[in-house]
Amino acid sequence: MNDFLNEQGQLAAADTALDASTLNVAAEAVIDESIDAVAVEQKAVEEQPNGFVELGLAPELVQAVADLGYTQPTAVQKKAIPLAMGEGADENGFIDLLVSSQTGSGKTAAFLLPVLNTILQQRAVADAEAKAEFDRLCAEAAAKGEPLPKRAKRKDPTNPRNFKAAVPGALILCPTRELADQVATEIRRLARAQENIKVVTVYGGVPTRNQIASLENGAHIVVGTPGRVMDLIDRGVLDISNIQTLVLDEADRMLDMGFYADITTVVEQCPEQRQTLLFSATYPDDIDRLAKRFMREPQMVQVAAQHSAHKIEQRWYEVPAKQKVDVVVQMLAHFRPESSIVFCNTKQQCRDVVTELQAQGISALALFGELEQRERDEVLVQFANRSCSVLVATDVAARGLDIANLACVINVDVTPDAEVHIHRIGRTGRGDAEGLALNLVAMDEMPYVAKIEQLQGRPSEWLEVAELTPKTTNVVLRKATAAATNIYNIVSSVRSVKETAVTTPP
Ligand code: AMP
Secondary structure, three states, rough: OHHHHHHHHHHHHHHHHHHHHHHHHHHHHEEEEHHHHHHHHHHHHHHOOOOOHHHOOOOHHHHHHHHOOOOOOOHHHHHHHHHHHOOOOOOOOOEEEEOOOOOOOHHHHHHHHHHHHHHHHHHHHHHHHHHHHHHHHHHHHHOOOOOOOOOOOOOOOOHHHOOOOOOOOOEEEOOOHHHHHHHHHHHHOOOOOOOOOOOOEOOOOOOOOOHHHHHHHHEEEEEEOOOHHHHHOOOEEOOOOOOOEEEEEHHHHHOOEEEEEHHHHHHHHOOOEEEEEEEEOOOOOOHHHHHHHHHHHHHHHHHHOOOOOHHHEEEEEOHHHHHHHHHHHHHHHHHHOOOOOEEEHHHHHHHHHHHHHOOOOOOOOEEEOOOOOOHHHHHHHHHHHOOOOOEEOOOOOOOOOOOOOOOOEEOOOOOOOHHHHHHHHOOOOOOOOEEEEEEEEOHHHHHHHHHHHHHHHHOEEEEEEHHOHHHHHHHHHHHHHHHHHHHHHEEEEEEHHHHHHOOOOO
């Protein structure tokens, strides 16, 4: 018996060695080819002038975007950045902008680059003034034969006696904590080469203690949700009276979430002489009201809503309302996306879909408004680390999520707002990746499809549910795969017991 096992082992070892050497040669050839291809591609990219140079940004910022691998500005960046930096402005300076923008369009850098540019310019002026004043004092002291003045020491900010409210130069209001974090991350990426640009993120759902401590160290840019910003102003730890740029990011969502009153309270405390940049995917009446009340003759920046849609394959299926949840299971089994967001119009639909997906053994989690911040974070962590592959969400809850490499979006319900549809599907097909959007349509939702077609300027491609792999086959397949995995595990453990028996000395 032992001889037999030894022989088997030697044969297996010989096979492995043969396979390994053959594979090594093949792999080296493939790697060489890939390296050549990458080198050619990189050379082509390097030879192209960086498109950000023409936008008038400080050289440090052009270098920063180049370091991030952004070679050309996106459509919204190309239009918004020069205007936001005052192209064509009168001597009063800044221009207010109303920008139509989707998540994934590069809108964050479109407002951050002008904000950072302003901060860098003002810092250069302030540094030059401080140096001139110091030089003047030195010259004066030298003329009088007095000792040269010393540079003022920085006061210890942790000492309560030295406490001063943070007086940022820019305030960015966002609808959610996730979006605020993403914006702050993008600032840090863009300002990586700049010394000492302080960003503080403030949002509700967590204690204020750490946020106040961060503000005590000063802030050039504050990014936050309206309610918490208001709270911190009330506590006297945040002073927005010196804001030069106010950004309202995803303004329509902030209004959806009931932030109108909070936004107005915050904006009223900003100085009148400021620039306001409002970014929104849609233009409900309240945006108009906000713009009329707080912006000075804003310029509109329109970027075709469907500009990224060409990379997204959209498939439409007519499905009776009652069968929708079953069809989602079939779609997941058929397309096998590595990660997907399933959009529902209501919380109840979210719950129904998640319950059914989980019953079918699919790792799905729900994300809707009522979840506590902690639960929301847990869901997002699981989705990000791929332990959950399907996120079932309402539009408001999914707002502001920037999840890279999302393979597929499934719309269980068609949204009545065509722009929201564009926003939903824009979560797949980011960067150079191709996207897939699957839409389930009940008869009474057909008018919404017509609105979407009108906005996109093209008809929808309709397919039959019958073309999807039947659900039952997949349930059987999933169960068979699970059984096969179990058998494999049992065989592996038996084998390892036997191998231990062979190699352990008596
Ligand atoms: P946003 O629309 O701001 O959520 O941006 C979507 C993604 O595009 C982010 O991950 C950015 O890092 C990236 N991005 C922004 N601008 C550019 C650009 N000009 N070239 C390539 N990627 C970009």
